[in-house]
Amino acid sequence: MRWKQCVGGLVGVALGGGGGAALAAPAPGYDQTAPQLTSVQVSPVVDVLASEGNQVLVDLSATDNLTGLRSIYLQFTGPEGPDGYTAIAFASRSLSAPVASWQGRVVWTPNTDTVPGAWRLTEVQLTDLNGNTARYDETALAGLGSSTLTVRNAAKDAAAPKLVSGLLLNETLSQTATLPGGYSWLPVYIQADLVVRDRVQRGYIASGVNSAELTFCEQTALPSGCNWYNQFTLEGSVGWRRTGQYTLNTSGAPFHDNAYLTLGRYELVKVMLVDRAGNQILLTGTSMGGETDFSTMFPSTTITLTP
């Protein structure tokens, strides 16, 4: 077994035959040298909604000593997406015949799901017909031309939904209530409607509201104003794509889900909204030290649990 160091630090391995016996040396003149990148140029701006200029064009020049350049692989790194992960994209090209000297183009086509913002070409790999691979990182690429670009994508939803208003459909719930006509063990639900807005732009279905969660907690004299041992939530999801303004129904069964709940007055303290692109916003009520005054959006913000 023979280890060899390729350009850019990638380690490759060449295996000989012989079932573990001493390996034969490569034939004289055997190509063990990876291709070399001599220049790189990335188109600086791409707009995914443009009819022209919606592709990232990467112009490259490379050479190889003997067997010839066979394939090119590119990796792009973008901004952090709404899911909290850094966006990554790839492009590659195989040449129909290996060449000793090559000038050409590799294309990456971002789409309406691509995270907009500043992107970088962070890796180029060149492989010759013998499998020797040269790997160029971001630092090496910066010395060979241009490697940064901007992706414009007005179709990508990067904004969290907005809460317009809300209405608590029940303001009291009795511990001994039963569902009319139902078995005694069936839960009795509390419901709230939320009017929520999520964007539409340029005729594209951007994202749309996906789900909401309301948290109520028992009012206490604690400094936080909230007894977190006594809380319940109402939840709702849209189930299909709805953009623009939409009334979302949420519900929960306080006594069924939390048998330990004490009776008394519970205050709406948090609203979480999530859209289909994963953007989310957590609104915290002023009673909890937050910035959202739910009393300006809801006619009433309390639910009372009674005997």
Ligand SMILES: [Ca+2]
């Ligand atoms: Ca070579």
Ligand SMILES: [Ca+2]
């Ligand atoms: Ca949105």
